[in-house]
Amino acid sequence: MWENVVYTKAQAKFKFQQIEAEPETCAPRQVKAPFDRLREILINEQKSFLSDEMKKINSYAFDLHMGLILYRVLKEKYGFNERLAAQDEMWRYLSLEVFPDLVYERFGMNDQRFYKGKRRIWLKSIWWYIHLSWQGTEEETIEILKDNSSDELSQLLDRSGSGGYRVELTREIMRQYKVNASSKVPQLFRRVLKLNTARLNMIEPSLVEGGIEKYVSDLYKYFLNDFSKIGETSQLYGNNTKN
Template sequence: MRWSKLTPTMAYRCHEEMITTGGFAPAGLSADNAALRERILQEILVFDGSVGAGAYDVAAGLALYRILGEAGMDVRTAADDSVWRFLSLRVVPDLVEARWPNAPAVRFWRSRSRIWLRVIWWLVHLTWQENEEQTRAVLADVTTDTIAQLVERPGRGGFRVELMRALFRERIRRHFSQDEFRALMKLNTARVVVTEPWFCDGGIGGYARELHDYVASVR
């Protein structure tokens, strides 16, 4: 699939028009994008508050990751904010607006680390295990705070994909609480500045175990 894009200027104009008119509806979609919209809405229900926001984001992220993957999205495409702007404002603006009723610009286009569709896609990518079922298991009790800790604060060198996957794998094995995992993520942010996880005893897996051991020791 050829991915359509939206510049910041066009995204601003589109979002402002939607705010002014109160109409968050798709517009000017090609056949491919119309089909993509239909597929997304078949699998992702509009947020109505019947489940928690964190649980909804996880379920929506898993579905979006699968759907966009089948459409040909790769990591390079997922790193392009202009693609997420188009998806948010042209393909499924009603879905985004339902999740964020006040329609903040940062959730549609303005802040790359907070664009909602981008956030939930990267949440799944960063925690991916061997398959969707195992990934769902490691994300079972994730909250919006955990999502923010993971996706909205990538660190100096960007996302460390294998490291994040190892940390979540160890987290589910240890049954860490949200507070404990928050402490672990802060510790990791400080440690990776001076320590390369690959060089630790046991590699990234050993590094993940060491961090969990330390946090567990100071409970």
């Protein structure tokens, strides 16, 4: 099935230009099997999500919902895996031949989101976001991701590191972010990811005493403890001022 998908960047560019000419009518007339079933499932999910007038397509909530469905269906019914997910050819095909109208409704005629962006192809980005955050079940994954925003999504995907994504590590970072997200540290997630990128040049997380969980815990503590000291100092000076 997947081995039959051949979709070069030149083909993608040509198809994008066709869509660009008449974007309002870009829904495919016919999708080749077995991807027709995938389209049916996701389009129905889109309609179900937007049936609630309070929910919007241009939202993180929509990305999270569609990402979870895409992740589940591709895994269970299409034998999708990391190796396939790393090939932009697959995502270009899905974006332009199976879901062009869905991508257009979400982002307009943004070539980065259709096929050009290495980490910006929309379907690719929401699949990897779920994969890098997966907690064993869909319910547990939703629980740690539901209060995030598009900023966390893009930050996670943009900081893969020189050796690529380390899935076990990113999943632990996401798990502990849920625990620490309510702290008052500004841009905590961004700071932790930057520190992690720097430390990976010198430290192998799995070799740290306590393993990956302890390594990630130390990343958060670096900022949480520092911010706590600042707060204590501010409180001390505030009290002195009052006296």
